[in-house]
Amino acid sequence: MHDSGLSISSHLPAFQIAVPLLSAVICVLIRKARAAWLLATTVAWAAFAGACVLLNRVILHGTISYEQGGWTPPWGIELRIDLFNALVLIIVTGICAVVISASLTSLSMEVPEKKHNLFYAAFLLCMTGLAGMTITGDVFNIFVFLEISSLSSYALISQGATRRALTSSIQYLVMGTIGGTLLLLGIGMLYMVTGTLNIVDMADQLAMVGPNRTVLVALACVTVGTSIKLAVFPLHIWLPNAYTYAPAIVTAFLAATATKVAFYVLARFIFSIFGVELAFEQLHLDRVLMPLAIVAMFAGSIVAIYQTDIKRMLAYSSVAQIGYMLLGLSMASVTGLTGGIVHLFNHALMKSGLFLVMACVLYRVGSTHIDAMRGLGKRMPFTMAAFVIAGLSMIGVPLTVGFVSKWYLVSAAMESGQWPVAVLILLSSLLAVVYIWRVVEVAYFQEAPEDAPEVKKAPIGLLVPVWTLVFAIIFFGIFTSLSAGVAGDAARMLLGAGS
Amino acid sequence: MNVSxxxxxxxxxxxxxxxLVLLLRKRPNLREAASLTTAATQFILIATTILPVVRSGGRPVLDIVEILPGLSLSFEVEPLGMLFALVASGLWIVTTLYSIGYMRGHHEKNQTRFYFFFALAITGAVGVSFAGNVFTLFVFYEAITLSTFPLxxxxxxxxxxKAGRMYLGILIGTSIxxxxxxxxxxxxxxxxTDFRSGGILAGKLSDGNLMLLLALYAFGTGKAALMPFHRWLPAAMVAPTPVSALLHAVAVVKAGVFTIMKVSVYIFGPDLLTSTGAxxxxxxxxxxxxxxxxxxxxxxxNLKARLAYSTISQLSYIVLGAALATQWGIMGGSMHIVMxxxxxxxxxxxxxxxxxxAHKSEVSQMDxxxxxxxxxxxxxxxxxxxxxxxxPMGGxxxxxxxxxxxxxxGQLMMIGVLMVGSLLSIAYLMPVVARGFFRPAPIEDSSHGEEEAHGEGEGGIREAPFFCVLPPVLTAIGCIILFFSAQGIYELLSGIG
Structure with a gap:
C-alpha cells in the first residue's frame, strides 16, 4: 500500500540518516534552547515512527535494500534493513525519542542553557551515527558512522557537571579510538581479501575464498574492536566512568543504545559476514566469548553491589548485562541468539528506565549517592516505584521483560546441554537482587536525614518518560511477539545465512 | 456468569x-468495610460460580495470553486448587475481621498500606491455586513474595x-x-509446563534426572519451608499477627506446599513417582x-516463634503426602492443607x-x-x-x-514419624493451654492494661477487643465442623488426578 512507485516512503531508510543529520546542523544555527529541543524531539519521534514503519514493512515484505543515489550494490552504497537491524533501529530511535523528551527538564540542572542547542546537535549526530551503523549495508560505512556516533558521544559525556566528566570522556575517547582503529584494520583486511565492502557481497566472496590467515586476523581485529565499544569484560574500563560522570540524560541514552549497536555490529560481522562455521567451528570464538561473558556477569554484578554511587552501580550492572547478551551470542544456537537479541531490546528498556530514574533523583535531590536515596520512597513515590519495577525486571521477575530474556538464555543453555551455564545465569541474577534491593531498602526503610531540604515529587516532564519505559517493560514482558518473536526470526535468519 | x-x-x-482501600485511605471505617466486602464477595463468587462446576467434574479454563510459544498465562481449576482458593478466600474474611480488632487495638501505623498489600497477597494466592501451568503458578508465586514483603x-x-532481607533472600533466591x-x-x-492428569514427564527423563528435577521443585519452592530453607518463616514472625495468621499459616506457606503437591500430581504424576522411586x-x-x-x-x-516452627513441621506432612504419591497420601496431604x-x-x-x-508474647508469661x-x-x-x-477435630x-x-x-517408618510428630505437637502446644488454665497467675500482673482499666482484679474476665476474640472462636468452631463435614472435602478431592 505504501509502496506505490517511488513515493516518499520508499526513501524512508535514507531519511533515518539524513533528517537527524540535517537537523543537527539546524540545531547549531537555532541557538534557542527550547526551539532546539523541540526540533530534536520532533525529529527523534519521527525517526521512531519511521523505524516502526520500516520494521512493519520488513515483516510483511522481507528485507529492504535501498540503493543510495540509485547506484546498485555492490558498487553503490546500500542501506539494507532486515529483521535484525530493524529491531535495533527501533530501540535506538525509540530510546532516543523517550530520553530526549525528558531532557528539557533534566538538562537545565546540569548544562548551562546557552550550550543546549549544541548539546541537542551532538545528541542528534550521535543518533545519526548509531542509526547509520545499524542500517547500512556497507562495512566501511559502519566505521564512518561509528566515528560519527563516537565523537559526538565524547562531546556529550564531557558535558557532565563535574570536571571528572572530562577525564572520563578522554578515557572513552582513547579506548574508543583504539576500538575504531582495530575495526578499520579488520575491514581493510577483509577488503583486501574480497575486494568489496558490501556486506552481502563480502559474505559471498569470503565463502569462495575460504579461511586464510588474513581472514582470521580480520575476524580477530573486528571482534576485539567492537568488543571495546561493546564494553565486553575486560575491555569495559571506560564504561563505568563515562556512565557515572556524563549528564544523567546522556547516560540513559548511551547505556541503552551505544553498546547495543556495538553488539549488533559484532553479531552482524560474525553471523552475516564470517559465518557460524568459520567463527565457531573453525576458530571456536565461543571458547573465548563464553567465559568472558560469564566472568562479566559475575564481576559486573559483584562490583555493582559495592558501589555507593547508584549511577556507577547501574553502570557496572550494565557490564554484567552485556555479559548476558554476549553469552546468548556465543551459544550460536537459535534460542541462544534469540536470547541475546531479545536481551538487547529488553535491557535497553530497563537500563534507560533506571538511569532516567536517577535523572529524576539528581534533579530533586542533587546527588545519586546511596545516602541521597534515604526516605525517597515516601518523598518521591512515583519515581521510586518506577525504580522498583525496573529493578524487578533486572532480577527477572515474570511479567517483566527481564524474565523473557532469562527464559531464553536459560533454555538455550539447557537445550545445548550446558548445565553449568544455566545455573550460572540464575546465580548471577541473584546478585541483581542484592544490588537492586540495597537501594530499595535505603529508599523505603531509612528516614531522610533531619537537615535534608524538602524534596518535591519529580517533575512531570521526567516522570512521563520514566513511566513510558516502565510501561514498556511490563508490556513487552507480556506481549512478546514484537520483541522475542522478531528476535527469534532474526536469529533464524542470521544462523540460516551463516551455514 | 460464565465460569471462565x-x-x-x-x-x-x-x-x-x-x-478501593487506597482510595478510601482517609476514612478508616469505610476502608475496612471495603476490605471486608471484597473478601466476602470474593468467597461467594468462588463458592457459587466455580465450585459447582468443579464438583461436577468440570475443569473450567481461562487463557489470558501466550507470552512465549507454548508458555501462556492461563488458569485451569481442578479440585486441589479449588480447595486452596476456598480456604484462602474464606479465611481472608475472618482475618479481615481480626485485622480490624488487632491493628486498631495494637495501634499499628500505615494501616492503608497493610490492607492494600494484604489484598494483593490474596490475589497471588488465588492466582496460584487456579494456575493452569507452572509458569502461571510461578508468576503468582513471585507476586505473593513481593506483595507480602511490605507486610x-x-x-x-x-x-x-533484617527479617525482610532473610524473607526475600530465601524466597526469591530459591525460586530464581x-x-x-x-x-x-x-x-x-x-x-x-501445563498441569495435566498423569503428568507430562513420563518417559522423558532418566530416573536420576527425575530425582534432580523433583529436588529443584521441592527446594525451589521456598514457601514450603522444607529444611534447610525454612529460616524465613520464623523470621517473618516480626510481621503484625494477622499477617502471621493468614499469610504465614495459610496463604503463603500453603502456596508452597500446594505447589509441591500440584507438581508431583500433575507434572510428574503419581504413577511415575511411585514406579521410579524419584x-x-x-x-x-x-x-x-x-x-x-x-x-x-x-x-x-516466644509463642509466635513456637507456632512458626510448628508450621514448618506441619507443612512437611503435606510434602510427605505428595512424596508418598499414593492415593491416600495425596488425599491426606491435600486435606491437611485445609485442616x-x-x-x-x-x-x-x-x-x-x-x-x-494481655501484652504477653512469651509462653512462660502465660500462667x-x-x-x-x-x-x-x-x-x-x-x-x-x-x-x-x-x-473430634478436622485435623x-x-x-x-x-x-x-x-x-x-510400604513406608512403615513413616507411620512412626507421623506419630512422633503428633507427640511433639502435644509437647509444644499443650503447655500453653496448661499454663493458662492450671497455673496461678503471677502477682505483679495488675499493673498492665492501662487503657482498659477494668479494675476487676485478679479473677475478672479481661479478653482482647471483640474483633480479636470472635475470629479465633469462629475458626475453632470451624475445626470441629470440619471433622463432621470432611465427607464433602473427601468427595471434592477424589477428583484429583
Whole structure:
C-alpha cells in the first residue's frame, strides 16, 4: 500500500540518516534552547515512527535494500534493513525519542542553557551515527558512522557537571579510538581479501575464498574492536566512568543504545559476514566469548553491589548485562541468539528506565549517592516505584521483560546441554537482587536525614518518560511477539545465512 | 456468569479491593468495610460460580495470553486448587475481621498500606491455586513474595528490615535459582509446563534426572519451608499477627506446599513417582523436617516463634503426602492443607489476642491467663487438638489418611514419624493451654492494661477487643465442623488426578 512507485516512503531508510543529520546542523544555527529541543524531539519521534514503519514493512515484505543515489550494490552504497537491524533501529530511535523528551527538564540542572542547542546537535549526530551503523549495508560505512556516533558521544559525556566528566570522556575517547582503529584494520583486511565492502557481497566472496590467515586476523581485529565499544569484560574500563560522570540524560541514552549497536555490529560481522562455521567451528570464538561473558556477569554484578554511587552501580550492572547478551551470542544456537537479541531490546528498556530514574533523583535531590536515596520512597513515590519495577525486571521477575530474556538464555543453555551455564545465569541474577534491593531498602526503610531540604515529587516532564519505559517493560514482558518473536526470526535468519 | 469470566474475576477481585482501600485511605471505617466486602464477595463468587462446576467434574479454563510459544498465562481449576482458593478466600474474611480488632487495638501505623498489600497477597494466592501451568503458578508465586514483603517489614524497624532481607533472600533466591531452572527444564524436556492428569514427564527423563528435577521443585519452592530453607518463616514472625495468621499459616506457606503437591500430581504424576522411586528421598527430607522442626518448637518460649516452627513441621506432612504419591497420601496431604489452615490460623489469632489483650508474647508469661481470657484459651485448645490430630477435630482426618498413605506405600517408618510428630505437637502446644488454665497467675500482673482499666482484679474476665476474640472462636468452631463435614472435602478431592 505504501509502496506505490517511488513515493516518499520508499526513501524512508535514507531519511533515518539524513533528517537527524540535517537537523543537527539546524540545531547549531537555532541557538534557542527550547526551539532546539523541540526540533530534536520532533525529529527523534519521527525517526521512531519511521523505524516502526520500516520494521512493519520488513515483516510483511522481507528485507529492504535501498540503493543510495540509485547506484546498485555492490558498487553503490546500500542501506539494507532486515529483521535484525530493524529491531535495533527501533530501540535506538525509540530510546532516543523517550530520553530526549525528558531532557528539557533534566538538562537545565546540569548544562548551562546557552550550550543546549549544541548539546541537542551532538545528541542528534550521535543518533545519526548509531542509526547509520545499524542500517547500512556497507562495512566501511559502519566505521564512518561509528566515528560519527563516537565523537559526538565524547562531546556529550564531557558535558557532565563535574570536571571528572572530562577525564572520563578522554578515557572513552582513547579506548574508543583504539576500538575504531582495530575495526578499520579488520575491514581493510577483509577488503583486501574480497575486494568489496558490501556486506552481502563480502559474505559471498569470503565463502569462495575460504579461511586464510588474513581472514582470521580480520575476524580477530573486528571482534576485539567492537568488543571495546561493546564494553565486553575486560575491555569495559571506560564504561563505568563515562556512565557515572556524563549528564544523567546522556547516560540513559548511551547505556541503552551505544553498546547495543556495538553488539549488533559484532553479531552482524560474525553471523552475516564470517559465518557460524568459520567463527565457531573453525576458530571456536565461543571458547573465548563464553567465559568472558560469564566472568562479566559475575564481576559486573559483584562490583555493582559495592558501589555507593547508584549511577556507577547501574553502570557496572550494565557490564554484567552485556555479559548476558554476549553469552546468548556465543551459544550460536537459535534460542541462544534469540536470547541475546531479545536481551538487547529488553535491557535497553530497563537500563534507560533506571538511569532516567536517577535523572529524576539528581534533579530533586542533587546527588545519586546511596545516602541521597534515604526516605525517597515516601518523598518521591512515583519515581521510586518506577525504580522498583525496573529493578524487578533486572532480577527477572515474570511479567517483566527481564524474565523473557532469562527464559531464553536459560533454555538455550539447557537445550545445548550446558548445565553449568544455566545455573550460572540464575546465580548471577541473584546478585541483581542484592544490588537492586540495597537501594530499595535505603529508599523505603531509612528516614531522610533531619537537615535534608524538602524534596518535591519529580517533575512531570521526567516522570512521563520514566513511566513510558516502565510501561514498556511490563508490556513487552507480556506481549512478546514484537520483541522475542522478531528476535527469534532474526536469529533464524542470521544462523540460516551463516551455514 | 460464565465460569471462565468468574475465574478471571476471582483472581483480580482482591486487586480491585486493594485499589478501593487506597482510595478510601482517609476514612478508616469505610476502608475496612471495603476490605471486608471484597473478601466476602470474593468467597461467594468462588463458592457459587466455580465450585459447582468443579464438583461436577468440570475443569473450567481461562487463557489470558501466550507470552512465549507454548508458555501462556492461563488458569485451569481442578479440585486441589479449588480447595486452596476456598480456604484462602474464606479465611481472608475472618482475618479481615481480626485485622480490624488487632491493628486498631495494637495501634499499628500505615494501616492503608497493610490492607492494600494484604489484598494483593490474596490475589497471588488465588492466582496460584487456579494456575493452569507452572509458569502461571510461578508468576503468582513471585507476586505473593513481593506483595507480602511490605507486610513482613511493616514496622520498619531494624529487626523488621533484617527479617525482610532473610524473607526475600530465601524466597526469591530459591525460586530464581531452583524453581526457575526446574520450570525451564520441564519446558525444554516436555515442550509445555501445563498441569495435566498423569503428568507430562513420563518417559522423558532418566530416573536420576527425575530425582534432580523433583529436588529443584521441592527446594525451589521456598514457601514450603522444607529444611534447610525454612529460616524465613520464623523470621517473618516480626510481621503484625494477622499477617502471621493468614499469610504465614495459610496463604503463603500453603502456596508452597500446594505447589509441591500440584507438581508431583500433575507434572510428574503419581504413577511415575511411585514406579521410579524419584520421590523416596523427599519422604525422608519431609520426615526429618517434621521431627526437627517439632523439636525446635518445644524449645521456643516466644509463642509466635513456637507456632512458626510448628508450621514448618506441619507443612512437611503435606510434602510427605505428595512424596508418598499414593492415593491416600495425596488425599491426606491435600486435606491437611485445609485442616492445618483452620487449626493454625486459630492458634495465631489467639497468640495475637493474648498480645493485644494481655501484652504477653512469651509462653512462660502465660500462667493463669486462661482464666482471664477463657474464650481465647478455649479456642487455642481446640486449635491445638486439631493440629495434634485428635477427634473430634478436622485435623484427625488428614493424619488418618496420611497414615493410610504411608502404609500403602510400604513406608512403615513413616507411620512412626507421623506419630512422633503428633507427640511433639502435644509437647509444644499443650503447655500453653496448661499454663493458662492450671497455673496461678503471677502477682505483679495488675499493673498492665492501662487503657482498659477494668479494675476487676485478679479473677475478672479481661479478653482482647471483640474483633480479636470472635475470629479465633469462629475458626475453632470451624475445626470441629470440619471433622463432621470432611465427607464433602473427601468427595471434592477424589477428583484429583
Amino acid at each position: 469470566t468468574a475465574i478471571g474475576l476471582a483472581v483480580i477481585w482482591p486487586l480491585f479491593g486493594g485499589i 513482613v517489614t511493616h514496622h520498619g524497624t531494624e529487626e523488621a528490615k 535459582a531452583f524453581l526457575f531452572l526446574a520450570m525451564v527444564w520441564t519446558y525444554v524436556v516436555a515442550g509445555t 520421590s523416596t528421598w523427599l519422604i525422608w527430607v519431609a520426615a526429618a523436617t517434621i521431627i526437627i522442626a517439632g523439636c525446635i518448637a518445644i524449645q521456643k518460649d 492445618h489452615a483452620f487449626g493454625k490460623i486459630t492458634l495465631f489469632f489467639c497468640a495475637g489476642a493474648i498480645l493485644v489483650g 493463669g491467663l486462661g482464666r482471664k481470657m477463657p474464650f481465647t484459651f478455649l479456642a487455642f485448645l481446640i486449635g491445638s487438638l486439631s493440629i495434634i490430630g485428635l477427634p 484427625s482426618w488428614s493424619k488418618w489418611f496420611l497414615m493410610l498413605g504411608a502404609a500403602d506405600a
